[in-house]
Amino acid sequence: MQDNLTYPRGISSWRRARPSRRAVLRGGLLGATGLAGAALLGCSDPDETSDGASGSEGSGTGVSGNGSGGGTASSVTLERAPGYPGEDFGKAPVNEKARIMGGELRLFGTSLFDARQNDPDRNNAGGLTEWNNDRLTIPKGGGWTTEVVYDMLASSEAVDETKLVLTIRPGIKTHNRPPLNGRIFTAEDVAYSINRKAGKLDPVAAEAYSRAVQFTGLNRAEAVDDVTVELTFDSPNGSVLPALADMRASMIPIEADEIGYSDPMQIPGTGAWILESNEPDVRSVLRANPDYYRSDEEGGRPSFDTVNIAAYPDRAAQVAAFLTGDLDQLTAVLPHEDAQITASRSDALRYSSPSAAWEHFQINPARVPAFQDKRMQKALQLSIDYAGTMDPLSSAGWFYSPPLHAMYPESWSQDQVKALPGYNPDTKEADIAEAKKLAAAAGYEDGNGISWTNTQYSTTSNFFQTAVRLQEQWSRIFPGMSIEFQQLPDFATYTNVKATREFDGTNYNFASVPDIALDAMTYYHSTGTRNYASYNEPWADDLIEKGFQSMDSEERRELFGQFMQRYVEEGGPTIALGVLFTDHAYSPTVGGADLFSGTWHFFYGSTYGGNARWLWRTE
Amino acid sequence: MARYAVSRLIGMVPAVLLLLFLAVVMVDFIPGDIVDLMMQENPNVEARELLEAELGLDRNVVVRFLDYARGVIVLDFGTSLWSDTAIGEQLLRRLPITLEIAVIATIIGTIVGVAFGIVSALRQDTALDYVLRSIAIAGISVPNFAIATVLVVMPAIWWGISPRLDYVGWEEPIAHLKIMLLPALVLSLNLAASLMRLTRTTMLEVLRQDYIRTARAKGLAGVVVTYRHALKNALIPVVTLMGLQIAYLIGGSVIVESVFVIPGMGRYLITALNQRDYPVVQGIVVLIGTFVMLVNLAIDLSYAWLDPRIRYS
Numbered sequence: 001m002q003d004n005l006t007y008p009r010g011i012s013s014w015r016r017a018r019p020s021r022r023a024v025l026r027g028g029l030l031g032a033t034g035l036a037g038a039a040l041l042g043c044s045d046p047d048e049t050s051d052g053a054s055g056s057e058g059s060g061t062g063v064s065g066n067g068s069g070g071g072t073a074s075s076v077t078l079e080r081a082p083g084y085p086g087e088d089f090g091k092a093p094v095n096e097k098a099r100i101m102g103g104e105l106r107l108f109g110t111s112l113f114d115a116r117q118n119d120p121d122r123n124n125a126g127g128l129t130e131w132n133n134d135r136l137t138i139p140k141g142g143g144w145t146t147e148v149v150y151d152m153l154a155s156s157e158a159v160d161e162t163k164l165v166l167t168i169r170p171g172i173k174t175h176n177r178p179p180l181n182g183r184i185f186t187a188e189d190v191a192y193s194i195n196r197k198a199g200k201l202d203p204v205a206a207e208a209y210s211r212a213v214q215f216t217g218l219n220r221a222e223a224v225d226d227v228t229v230e231l232t233f234d235s236p237n238g239s240v241l242p243a244l245a246d247m248r249a250s251m252i253p254i255e256a257d258e259i260g261y262s263d264p265m266q267i268p269g270t271g272a273w274i275l276e277s278n279e280p281d282v283r284s285v286l287r288a289n290p291d292y293y294r295s296d297e298e299g300g301r302p303s304f305d306t307v308n309i310a311a312y313p314d315r316a317a318q319v320a321a322f323l324t325g326d327l328d329q330l331t332a333v334l335p336h337e338d339a340q341i342t343a344s345r346s347d348a349l350r351y352s353s354p355s356a357a358w359e360h361f362q363i364n365p366a367r368v369p370a371f372q373d374k375r376m377q378k379a380l381q382l383s384i385d386y387a388g389t390m391d392p393l394s395s396a397g398w399f400y401s402p403p404l405h406a407m408y409p410e411s412w413s414q415d416q417v418k419a420l421p422g423y424n425p426d427t428k429e430a431d432i433a434e435a436k437k438l439a440a441a442a443g444y445e446d447g448n449g450i451s452w453t454n455t456q457y458s459t460t461s462n463f464f465q466t467a468v469r470l471q472e473q474w475s476r477i478f479p480g481m482s483i484e485f486q487q488l489p490d491f492a493t494y495t496n497v498k499a500t501r502e503f504d505g506t507n508y509n510f511a512s513v514p515d516i517a518l519d520a521m522t523y524y525h526s527t528g529t530r531n532y533a534s535y536n537e538p539w540a541d542d543l544i545e546k547g548f549q550s551m552d553s554e555e556r557r558e559l560f561g562q563f564m565q566r567y568v569e570e571g572g573p574t575i576a577l578g579v580l581f582t583d584h585a586y587s588p589t590v591g592g593a594d595l596f597s598g599t600w601h602f603f604y605g606s607t608y609g610g611n612a613r614w615l616w617r618t619e
Numbered sequence: 620m621a622r623y624a625v626s627r628l629i630g631m632v633p634a635v636l637l638l639l640f641l642a643v644v645m646v647d648f649i650p651g652d653i654v655d656l657m658m659q660e661n662p663n664v665e666a667r668e669l670l671e672a673e674l675g676l677d678r679n680v681v682v683r684f685l686d687y688a689r690g691v692i693v694l695d696f697g698t699s700l701w702s703d704t705a706i707g708e709q710l711l712r713r714l715p716i717t718l719e720i721a722v723i724a725t726i727i728g729t730i731v732g733v734a735f736g737i738v739s740a741l742r743q744d745t746a747l748d749y750v751l752r753s754i755a756i757a758g759i760s761v762p763n764f765a766i767a768t769v770l771v772v773m774p775a776i777w778w779g780i781s782p783r784l785d786y787v788g789w790e791e792p793i794a795h796l797k798i799m800l801l802p803a804l805v806l807s808l809n810l811a812a813s814l815m816r817l818t819r820t821t822m823l824e825v826l827r828q829d830y831i832r833t834a835r836a837k838g839l840a841g842v843v844v845t846y847r848h849a850l851k852n853a854l855i856p857v858v859t860l861m862g863l864q865i866a867y868l869i870g871g872s873v874i875v876e877s878v879f880v881i882p883g884m885g886r887y888l889i890t891a892l893n894q895r896d897y898p899v900v901q902g903i904v905v906l907i908g909t910f911v912m913l914v915n916l917a918i919d920l921s922y923a924w925l926d927p928r929i930r931y932s
Contacts, residue, residue, distance in 0.1 A: 115703035116657065204669050262703035280702065280709070281882035281890070282786050310785055313886065314878045316768045317784050320775035326784065344776050492651030492895050499655045529659075 090352035090396070090581055092598070095591035097618035105304040105590070105612050106328045108312040108321065113278060118261040120250035121197050121206070130611070131286055131307075132175075132269035133250035136166065136190065137241050139514045139600035148245040148514060151300075152190075152270075152293075154227070156241065158551065162219075162233040164240065166190065170227050172293045174253055175274050182291060185253060185270045187223035193251040194221040194231065194244075213529060214243030214518055216548070236549040238556070242515035272302045272613035284309045292613075299595065303616030322348075328587040335394060338583065347588040351597040352396045352581050357509040358405050359390065359398075359462070359577040361470060362533050363452070367504045370450040371573065375442040378571030382422040382435035383477045389469045389577055393462050396581035402564050403524070403576050407599045408516040410557040412564060420568060432477055439478060447478025452504035455486045457494035463507040466577065470507070498532050507577075514600045516560055517548040523574065524567070533573035539566065591618045620923060627916050631909075638908040639691060642901040643684045653700060653895035674700050676897075687901065696902035701894050706902045709887060714906065717876070717883035721868045723803035728810030729861065735811070736818025736857075737850065743823060751815065758812025764874040767805045771878055784880045802879040806871050810864050817860050821853040828852075855925055862918035866911045 117127035140147040150156075152172060157165045168190055176182035192201075198215035199206025206212040217235040224230050231240065243249060253268045261267060264278050270293070273286035286309070288302035295301060310327070312318045319337055322330040323344045333341065333350075341348055363380070365372040371380075390398045399406060400417040417423050422431050436446070444450050454467045471483045486503075488494050497503050510530065512519045522528045525544045526536040540563060547559040584601070586593050592615040654670050671677045678686075690697055696706035739751045775781040782801045787794050825831060826849055834844045872885035884903055891899035922929045 114699075114701040116701050122657070204665055279882070280704075281886055310880070311882070312784065312880055313890065314768075314771075314880070316772045317878055317880050320771045320781040321784055323775040324779055324781040326781070340772075340776050344779055489650060490893060492653075492656055492893065494651075495655040495659075496650065496652045499652075499658075529663075 090354065090597075092351050092353070092594040093349045094594045095349060095586075095588070095618050097589075097591065099303065099591060100617045100619060101303055102305045103617040105307045105615060105617070106326065107307060107309045107612070108318050108327055108329075109284070109309045110311065110313050113264040113275070113280075113284060115260075115262045115264075118264055118267055120193075120248055120252060123248045127248070128264050128267060128275065129250035129252070129269065129271075130247055131273040132267055132271045132275060133252060134172075134270050134272075135244060135246075135249050136168070136251060137245040139245050139596075148242050151245075152185075152251060161236040161549075161551065164231040164233070165224075166229045166231065168227050168229070169293055172270050173291045174268055174270050175289060176291055177274070179259070180253060180255060180268045183253075184226070185251075186226045187229045189253050190229045190251055191221040191223045192254045194218070194229070196252075196257075197249065213521055213527075214239060214246065214513075216521075236551065238547075238549055238551040239515045239517045242513065243518060246513055272300075272611075273307060276306070281311050281313075283311060294613075300611075300613050302613045303592075304612060307612045322585065325587070328590050330585040333583040333585050335396075338396075341585055345585075349586040349588055349590070349593065350583060351586070351593055351601075352583040353597055353601060354399065354407055354579050354599045355509075355582040356405070356407075356599050356601070357511045358401045358579050359393070359466065359507070359509045361466070361505065361507050361575045361577060363505040363573045364501060364503055364533055365573055366501060366534055368450070368452045370442070370444050371452075371505075373442040373444075374571045375438040376444060376450075376571075377573060378569075379435040379438040379442070379478075380474075381568070381571055381575050382431040382438070383474065384422065384470065384575065384577070385428065385473050386423055386577060387425060388473070389466055390580070392469075393465065394580040396583045398578045398580045401576045401579045403567050403572070403574070404516050404519055404560060404564060405512040405599075406579060408512075408519075408560075410516045410553060410560050412561070422568075435477065444478075445480070447474070447481025449480070450478070451482040451484075453484045453486045455488065455494070455497055455503040455506045457488040457491055459487065462580075463509070466507045501532060501534065503532075516556065517544070517550075520544045520560060520563065521548055524563070524572075535573055589618050591616050620920060624916070624920060627919070631912050631916070634912060635905075635909055636688070638905055639688050640684055642904045642908075643687050644680055645904075646683075646897045646901070647680065649895065649897075649900075651895055653897065656895060691905060696905075697898040699891075699899050700896050702896075706899055709899075710884070710902055710906055713882060713884045713887050716881060717869065717872050717885060720799060720803045720806060720872055720875070720881065720883065721865070723799060724806035724810060724868055725861070725865075727804060728807035728814060728864075731807070732811035732814025733818050733850075733854075733857065735815040737822055737845065739815065739819040740822035740826065741845065752819075755812040755815045758808045759816075761808075763805050763809060763871050764878065766808065767802070767875050767878040770801060770805065782879065786880055786882055798879070799881070802872075802875045802881055805879075806868055806875050809871070810861075810868065813860060813864065814857060818853065818857050821856050822849060825849045825853045851925060855922060858918055858921055858925065862915050865914045866907075869907050869910070 113128045117123045118129060120127065120129040120133065123129060134152045136151060136153045137148040138151045140149045152168050153166055154169045155167045157167075159165055168185075168187060172185040173182045174180040174185055194215070195201055197206070197212065198218045198221070199212050200218070200220060215237070217233045217237040218240070219232045219234045221229055221231050251270070253270075256268055259266055259268060264275055264284075267275075270289075272289050272292050272294075274289050276285045276287045278284045286307045288305055292301055296303075310321070312321060312327075318327070318330060319340060321327040323340060325345075330337075330341070330348075341350075361380075361384070363371045363377070365377075370376050386400060399414040400423055401414070402412040402417045404411045406412060406414055406417065418425075421427060421434070424431070439445060439447060454471065456464045456467055458464060467485065471485075474481055474483060488497065498506070510519075510523060513522075521544055522530050524535055524540055525531065526534075526541050528535075543559050543563040547556050547563070550556045550559060582601075584593070584597070595614045596611065653674065654667055654676070657670060658667060668677070675683075687697070694707055696710060698704065699706055699709070735751050735755070739748045742748045771781060771784070783794070783798050786798055789795050831844060831849055834848050835841075839848075869885070872881075872883060873889050874885070875881070876883045876885040877889055884907070887899065888903045890896075891903065
């Protein structure tokens with residue numbers, strides 16, 4: 001074993017001191033250094049922080065406890081990605097009121113637990129496995145970092161660049177119902193799950209799982225004994241532990257495939273919740289798993305007896321149900337709903353944070369010849385009024401983002417981005433003048449000869465608003481450029497247009513995963529599954545691949561810094577416009593949401609709601 | 620009349636077959652693709668072809684039509700591509716819910732629409748007539764999804780109350796009726812408004828007929844003249860309109876069921892459309908299409924009861 005080889009997220013043994021439950025639950029949020037909580041949550045090995053490369057830097061950054069107590073909720077200054085400047089990172093009130101064990105948590109869903117979504121390796125989002133099963137790692141809760149921490153794992157050891165040994169916690173049981181009847185979940189199950197995700201069992205089927213790329217380089221996963229799995233790589237993969245934190249990366253018992261995924265009531269798992277009843281389009285009720293492997297002291301064990309998920313497909317119904325107290329949670333509050341909540345449910349606990357998604361504009365050079373010229377791509381980037389475009393989209397705020405989400409420790413901060421040409425409001429006039437020069441040099445003076453269509457699927461979306469604002473800006477700067485709109489009937493049509501690359505340009509947002517290399521591979525690598533603009537630069541592929549293989553945070557920071565630098569300088573078809581804040585509202589009698597609130601909130605599981613096993617009822 | 624009904628039923632067979640064919644063919648014309656949704660826009664061609672084959676989308680339209688028609692004949696509507704459940708079972712579970720809303724809406728809409736239409740005709744050009752006509756125009760103009768949304772959201776904002784949205788079946792009859800009444804009311808508004816206007820118009824026309832004048836001259840009571848002689852004759856176009864409105868009611872249920880969280884056919888359809896769950900969409904289209912044909916047959920047969928002069932041959 002090489003001591004100096006660490007995975008970039010700083011995961012190490014989490015069998016450390018046992019602080020009080022509250023301190024545990026607060027994790028990295030409380031305490032002057034956050035060390036105790038962070039250590040408990042499986043990160044921040046002091047040995048690793050010393051080299052600055054382990055990614056466990058979050059344990060000591062920007063943490064200040066609120067310590068308010070006394071039954072009132074108050075805000076804390078949240079932990080931030082290392083090196084990320086700025087202070088206003090949203091709100092995460094702590095509900096300090098006394099916990100009441102048991103009870104029912106009332107949430108909403110849309111369509112519940114479709115068979116296809118119940119297969120974790122085919123799940124887009126919202127599948128039963130997010131409740132029914134567990135992951136080896138999860139994003140670190142209660143922070144604005146991109147660290148991941150152990151969940152089913154007890155430890156991981158990088159033997160060398162091509163061998164990773166994972167040890168799961170002993171004694172994890174499957175749900176106590178036929179046909180598994182509570183058998184112990186073993187390393188065989190883990191190896192099976194990982195091989196399945198990586199396409200080792202069915203390579204073609206795995207291609208349909210767009211996250212199979214996360215396991216690039218994996219040769220095989222093998223169980224060594226009941227709790228130990230050895231991953232062997234043909235080429236290094238520095239992103240495998242964050243990949244295992246993806247909300248779709250559930251571990252399944254080997255028998256799951258044989259049992260099938262059609263009947264949600266039969267799907268075996270180890271998770272905190274067991275599906276008790278399921279009425280399609282009405283409600284699903286899950287009860288707490290009494291044999292769940294986590295203890296109450298360490299957190300993440302269900303406090304509620306049941307979770308009742310009502311199928312509310314309509315946003316108005318969701319809002320009304322929250323306002324009247326029939327729901328405990330309203331996710332992704334929209335600006336106009338903010339006033340409604342303030343007026344009708346002012347005691348609601350409000351959590352806001354930078355979204356995991358980044359807004360962007362994308363052109364398709366294959367369809368618009370003018371945009372094949374890098375100078376035109378750069379001209380577009382220079383000419384956008386970023387503040388004018390983003391300000392109206394969110395009452396909670398937004399911040400500048402580089403090509404790779406600004407919340408990654410390895411990425412650029414908002415201030416760095418804001419100082420760049422095009423983004424810098426102070427140099428806007430000069431940047432626009434430069435943009436016009438570039439367009440003229442490319443043979444498109446004032447945009448003459450350029451005609452393209454911005455494809456949208458909803459006139460009520462942020463994307464359409466942004467598209468209109470960009471059209472207005474560019475029609476002033478490049479009066480000869482013709483921009484029309486194509487209005488598609490719905491999202492399904494839009495996905496088809498994107499998949500077939502039959503669009504000239506579009507506004508949309510991409511949801512990042514908690515790893516910069518995986519994001520870069522997905523959106524900018526020539527083989528990226530969501531590289532809709534068909535960006536194909538050998539130098540970019542090279543940097544991204546090196547970054548993906550790197551297990552050193554500093555090296556990654558350097559490599560992805562180089563990538564972003566050149567991408568912004570040269571121009572590219574995907575222009576990041578910024579990151580909006582998202583806002584979630586909870587009933588005042590729900591505690592624990594602060595434990596996972598943050599940029600990677602929705603990767604905590606149960607898709608956008610945050611996993612209910614971290615929540616509890618309060619007075 | 621029996622022979623007429625049988626001949627109409629036989630005549631429906633080619634119409635139903637055409638409906639089945641259109642239901643199968645339309646899949647090719649709906650923009651968007653279930654494969655893209657399932658693959659999350661992943662462009663991998665091999666995986667895409669594999670998935671298309673798995674879903675049965677690689678078969679040509681004739682094979683799909685024959686397979687589908689064969690299944691429908693034995694009431695097998697296939698399996699949902701997303702939920703892997705038998706569509707027939709889902710339709711059986713959801714159809715009564717939608718029909719229940721539609722029936723309640725029809726009863727409310729008919730009673731209110733016809734009654735207001737009669738009152739409006741009898742009080743022509745009075746303040747009451749103007750008020751009722753204005754209400755009717757509003758009922759026709761304002762889409763039911765807007766009314767439904769306002770009814771759900773505004774009381775929640777103003778008073779912290781909202782219609783009950785957690786659906787329960789007949790095992791709790793009072794709660795069930797409370798849940799169903801409001802969506803049915805919303806759905807009935809347009810029907811009531813249309814019926815009111817038509818009833819008023821036809822009543823005014825009938826009230827000017829000679830036989831009405833004769834009835835009055837004979838000294839018959841106003842109520843008898845209005846309800847026995849005028850209304851029955853005025854109702855034929857009204858009944859025709861009701862038949863046409865059945866399709867509207869089913870269509871309106873798509874939105875109303877979504878807003879009021881009712882697990883009926885409309886909700887099933889909108890989910891299936893968003894997910895491009897083609898067999899489900901086909902099943903619902905065929906069922907609704909057949910139902911509308913049957914309702915129109917029933918309407919045609921009712922003419923003889925309304926007007927004994929009408930004979931079927």
